[in-house]
Amino acid sequence: MRLAPGSVVEQLAGAYSVGWTVLVAVAGVCALVPAARWVAQHELAVDLHVRIRPAPPPTLHACLWLIANNLRATAWPLVPALLDAERSRRLRQIMHAAVAVSLAANLLPVAAALGVYRRTLVPYLPHLPLELYAITTGPATWRLRAGGRCTTRQMLQIAASIVFALSAAAFLETWAVPHQ
Numbered sequence: 001m002r003l004a005p006g007s008v009v010e011q012l013a014g015a016y017s018v019g020w021t022v023l024v025a026v027a028g029v030c031a032l033v034p035a036a037r038w039v040a041q042h043e044l045a046v047d048l049h050v051r052i053r054p055a056p057p058p059t060l061h062a063c064l065w066l067i068a069n070n071l072r073a074t075a076w077p078l079v080p081a082l083l084d085a086e087r088s089r090r091l092r093q094i095m096h097a098a099v100a101v102s103l104a105a106n107l108l109p110v111a112a113a114l115g116v117y118r119r120t121l122v123p124y125l126p127h128l129p130l131e132l133y134a135i136t137t138g139p140a141t142w143r144l145r146a147g148g149r150c151t152t153r154q155m156l157q158i159a160a161s162i163v164f165a166l167s168a169a170a171f172l173e174t175w176a177v178p179h180q
Contacts, residue, residue, distance in 0.1 A: 008144060008154050015140035018120040023111045030115025040112035052120045054178045066170035067163075073106055074134040075162045078144035081155060087148040095146070106135045126176045134162045144154050146169035 022116035029036045056062070077099050086089040110128070114121055141158050150158075 015136040019136035026111035027115035030112045053180045058174045063170045063174040070166045074138045077138040081145040103139045124177045127169035130165040133165045145177040
């Protein structure tokens with residue numbers, strides 16, 4: 001299937017691939033550069049001396065908490081977009097900055113932890129591809145909406161896809177990781 005250049009799906013796929021690129025690049029730097037590990041520890045609160053331990057026993061409550069917390073952290077840019085915040089130049093500028101900060105706050109600690117803990121952390125990340133989708137899709141959707149390239153109907157479809165992805169991610173993070 002050939003996507004129309006600049007289509008919403010193509011833009012979201014591009015954001016997802018940039019997310020993976022940043023994740024791998026930051027993880028690689030943290031794995032190879034001692035100074036980057038220091039930055040990860042002091043600026044991103046990645047504890048270099050913690051021992052990775054099995055997760056607590058899975059519960060429905062933990063799964064639902066993960067869904068709610070991750071929706072709050074990743075899908076929030078859809079709310080101002082649905083409220084047409086992009087119509088105000090000042091609000092649009094504030095939102096662009098807030099979205100960039102949120103994207104960095106959600107992506108960099110995960111990438112740094114992966115670089116610091118490497119293979120030890122991998123069994124605890126079966127949900128990462130789905131969560132990364134949500135981390136990149138919320139901000140990308142804001143950018144599309146601010147640029148006038150995303151309709152309300154498309155945004156609602158994207159919101160549903162984020163809820164689905166985060167629900168599946170929470171299920172995996174709760175039940176598909178090593179447990180005590």
